[in-house]
Amino acid sequence: MKNIDSKMNVRGESLYLDDYPVKEGCLHAVVYGSPVAHGRLKSLDLSEAKKMPGVVAIFTAKDIPGENQIGSIIPDEPLMADEEIHYKNMPTALVVARSEIEARRAIHKIKAEIEELPAIVCPREAKEKKKFIVAPRTFKMGAPEDLWDKCDHVFSGTADMGGQEHVYLETQGSYASYMEDGSIRVQSGTQATSYVQVGIQKVLGLPQHMIEVETIRLGGAFGGKEDQGTPWACLASLACYHLKKPVKLVLHRLDDMRMTGKRHPYAFDYKIGFSKDHKIMAYEVECYQNGGASADVSPAVMERTLFHGGSSYFIPNIAITVYSCRTNLPPNTAFRGFGGPQGMFVLEAAIFKAAHELGIDASVIQEKNLLYEGSNFPYGQIAWNCDAKKSWEQLHQECDVEEVRQEIEEYNKTHQDSKKGMAIFPLCFGVSFTKTSLNQGFSLVHIYKDGSVSISTGVIEMGQGVNTKITQVASDILSIAPERIRIHPTNTTRTANASPTAASTGADLNGKATQVACTQIKDRLIKLAAKLLNIVDCTRINLQNEKILLDGRATEIDWNHLILQALEERVKISELAHYATPQIYFDKTKEKGHPFAYHVYGTALLVSKVDCLRGTYEIEKAHIVHDFGKSMNLDVDVGQIEGALMQGIGLMTIEELLYNEKGTLVYDNLSSYKIPDIFCAPKEVIVSPLKSKPNELALYGSKAVGEPPLCYGIAAYFSIVKAMQAFNSKMDLELSAPITHQKVMETIYQKLC
Ligand code: LUZ
Ligand code: MOS
Numbered sequence: 001m002k003n004i005d006s007k008m009n010v011r012g013e014s015l016y017l018d019d020y021p022v023k024e025g026c027l028h029a030v031v032y033g034s035p036v037a038h039g040r041l042k043s044l045d046l047s048e049a050k051k052m053p054g055v056v057a058i059f060t061a062k063d064i065p066g067e068n069q070i071g072s073i074i075p076d077e078p079l080m081a082d083e084e085i086h087y088k089n090m091p092t093a094l095v096v097a098r099s100e101i102e103a104r105r106a107i108h109k110i111k112a113e114i115e116e117l118p119a120i121v122c123p124r125e126a127k128e129k130k131k132f133i134v135a136p137r138t139f140k141m142g143a144p145e146d147l148w149d150k151c152d153h154v155f156s157g158t159a160d161m162g163g164q165e166h167v168y169l170e171t172q173g174s175y176a177s178y179m180e181d182g183s184i185r186v187q188s189g190t191q192a193t194s195y196v197q198v199g200i201q202k203v204l205g206l207p208q209h210m211i212e213v214e215t216i217r218l219g220g221a222f223g224g225k226e227d228q229g230t231p232w233a234c235l236a237s238l239a240c241y242h243l244k245k246p247v248k249l250v251l252h253r254l255d256d257m258r259m260t261g262k263r264h265p266y267a268f269d270y271k272i273g274f275s276k277d278h279k280i281m282a283y284e285v286e287c288y289q290n291g292g293a294s295a296d297v298s299p300a301v302m303e304r305t306l307f308h309g310g311s312s313y314f315i316p317n318i319a320i321t322v323y324s325c326r327t328n329l330p331p332n333t334a335f336r337g338f339g340g341p342q343g344m345f346v347l348e349a350a351i352f353k354a355a356h357e358l359g360i361d362a363s364v365i366q367e368k369n370l371l372y373e374g375s376n377f378p379y380g381q382i383a384w385n386c387d388a389k390k391s392w393e394q395l396h397q398e399c400d401v402e403e404v405r406q407e408i409e410e411y412n413k414t415h416q417d418s419k420k421g422m423a424i425f426p427l428c429f430g431v432s433f434t435k436t437s438l439n440q441g442f443s444l445v446h447i448y449k450d451g452s453v454s455i456s457t458g459v460i461e462m463g464q465g466v467n468t469k470i471t472q473v474a475s476d477i478l479s480i481a482p483e484r485i486r487i488h489p490t491n492t493t494r495t496a497n498a499s500p501t502a503a504s505t506g507a508d509l510n511g512k513a514t515q516v517a518c519t520q521i522k523d524r525l526i527k528l529a530a531k532l533l534n535i536v537d538c539t540r541i542n543l544q545n546e547k548i549l550l551d552g553r554a555t556e557i558d559w560n561h562l563i564l565q566a567l568e569e570r571v572k573i574s575e576l577a578h579y580a581t582p583q584i585y586f587d588k589t590k591e592k593g594h595p596f597a598y599h600v601y602g603t604a605l606l607v608s609k610v611d612c613l614r615g616t617y618e619i620e621k622a623h624i625v626h627d628f629g630k631s632m633n634l635d636v637d638v639g640q641i642e643g644a645l646m647q648g649i650g651l652m653t654i655e656e657l658l659y660n661e662k663g664t665l666v667y668d669n670l671s672s673y674k675i676p677d678i679f680c681a682p683k684e685v686i687v688s689p690l691k692s693k694p695n696e697l698a699l700y701g702s703k704a705v706g707e708p709p710l711c712y713g714i715a716a717y718f719s720i721v722k723a724m725q726a727f728n729s730k731m732d733l734e735l736s737a738p739i740t741h742q743k744v745m746e747t748i749y750q751k752l753c
Helices: 006-011 102-106 123-128 193-204 228-243 254-257 298-307 341-360 364-366 390-400 401-414 466-478 506-532 559-568 635-650 708-727 741-748
Strands: 027-033 041-044 057-060 093-098 111-116 132-141 154-162 173-178 184-188 211-216 249-251 264-274 280-292 319-328 418-431 440-447 455-458 486-487 540-546 549-550 551-559 573-582 585-587 590-594 598-611 616-624 684-689
Touching: 006 184, 027 102, 027 111, 027 254, 041 093, 057 102, 093 102, 093 228, 123 264, 123 280, 123 319, 123 585, 132 298, 132 401, 154 341, 173 228, 184 193, 184 228, 193 211, 193 228, 211 228, 211 418, 254 280, 254 585, 264 341, 280 298, 280 341, 298 319, 298 341, 341 364, 341 418, 341 635, 341 708, 364 418, 390 598, 390 616, 390 684, 401 418, 401 598, 418 708, 440 506, 455 466, 455 506, 466 506, 506 540, 506 559, 506 573, 549 559, 549 590, 551 559, 616 708, 616 741, 635 708, 708 741
Parallel strands: 027 249, 184 211, 280 319, 455 486, 616 684
Antiparallel strands: 027 093, 041 111, 057 093, 132 319, 154 264, 173 184, 173 249, 264 280, 418 598, 440 455, 440 573, 540 549, 549 551, 585 590, 598 616
């Protein structure tokens, strides 16, 4: 089935927040962000700004009727700066005017008197000063500390990985309307309608039932709207609450880039030990997470780094420690992969360095240490249906890796100023929210009198095609045409307490709930049909292509007739269903359990070519063997792989998230912060499904596909470093991502003369 949104999207007919027709009298809000990263707010002079044309009101922390608090995991995040400023561009005042341009002009007239304090931007410095968001955590298996003497080779080093700006095409925003009884209705650009509802509840001090939050779709999110859709909805609602008028707040791209948190940069110290035959005997890593000024979802991101610190390898003695460090940056947040890529990167960096020192290719170590059937993850779960080796082998069958290697060697021998490199990355990604309680989904299915079907779930469509998959489920179970089915916007009045659409679980959780709802309605319809046909044995009845079959043959009764009869006979043709992932649990006191419904495996091979005169590079080829389980929509899923690959390549190569020592984002617009374009795409991309088993905990056996393939971008980094080494084998291997063109240039001429 084609993605049901494609047609409207390409015609520009799909409604995004900024396209919603606004009500008469709608006001526009613009956020004033603090001019420094750390300080004490002495006074705020709003008098000039208030006199500006069109300005209706200016709100500050003092106007918050409830709590000035939106922290979702830890209550450490004020909605607006009150006495203290924790990061540059922290929301400090909200200007509301007749038009956005008038509000924006007034912003410049606000004068803040601030006692500036030194800013911390580096997680290592925060760690030294013991500024932690939560206590450090360690996942451990075996005893690496006892093994160093027994290893034949031990290597240690440091690595760094930069953050990433989400660059969702649609910036953050919300539109709040005042309803007759003082309730607030919010259209919000969020991945989590219920988080927005709770945020507004806290800030306005209203009960949750007075707040309705709705999301039609998002123009991308990538995690950036999991927690951070909330502040803008709270601010718009605050103004709406006081002024009793509709208020719209849509961030300008530049404000969005400066004010919102991003993927967490990490710094690492590692130590890795090998046996003679290149088995990893012990691995220890300390990860310093740059959390930004408040917790946001950093403790959960930290957890995913712990879970993925062993990547796709079995390491019998392993200790992964993460420090979640508080710095004066905007609160860093969820981003596709959610701390996983960081945990995987440092292990690949350790393997790469070890391979270099041992004079072998990293792939020798990789292959020797892959997870195998029944091996243990450091967190206690056992790798059943483990396809790590299988995906590695399938890649090697499909693509003659030795031949690629020889071609590269030949190329490098015959080219002076241009070098090629190849890297392989084996993937293992755990699917489920690491917080067990979030693994639940809801679906509300109604059948109307004319036989058309309406479905509301807790999931949010953000371009990933989840509404298409949910339509497929309903269409299959009820055996009606997809055109009969409409997926409605996600809304807190239809789906309460929904988990965020995150952790790649949206289709599994809400699709399975839809499966339950449709099956229950179908069972009742079959009973009714049996009654109408005077049949006792319901198993003789089936629904197919809008016909009711008896013993496999069409009867007089069709879908429309059956629905009319159901209403006549007072049979319930609506259902609210709930699905909670079975079998999963995690014991935080032991740091052991079975947190993931299943794992997604895969292996990617990337080839890069570096221009050693310019420091530029191209990615020539990406060959990916990916574990879809049994994909229920290969078009949608391959689209996710390609998008994630590009985003992962961006993360590892050209996207440079740079803050100066004052906590100012240096590349704060889309001409200096470069995201990958078509020229960054590999010249050849092959995505080939792993021949694996469908997984029963995945929707229709079709494994989650949102986040895991982003990690394939890690191979881009190592393929480039490999090419650089072919030019200069003496260069430093200090391994810090992203490997920008500038960094290539600075590195490849080291120690040459
Ligand atoms: N969000 C979350 C996530 O709250 N918990 C998770 O485990 C997670 N994983 C990936 C992306 N978002
Ligand atoms: Mo996410 S990183 O919101 O799945």
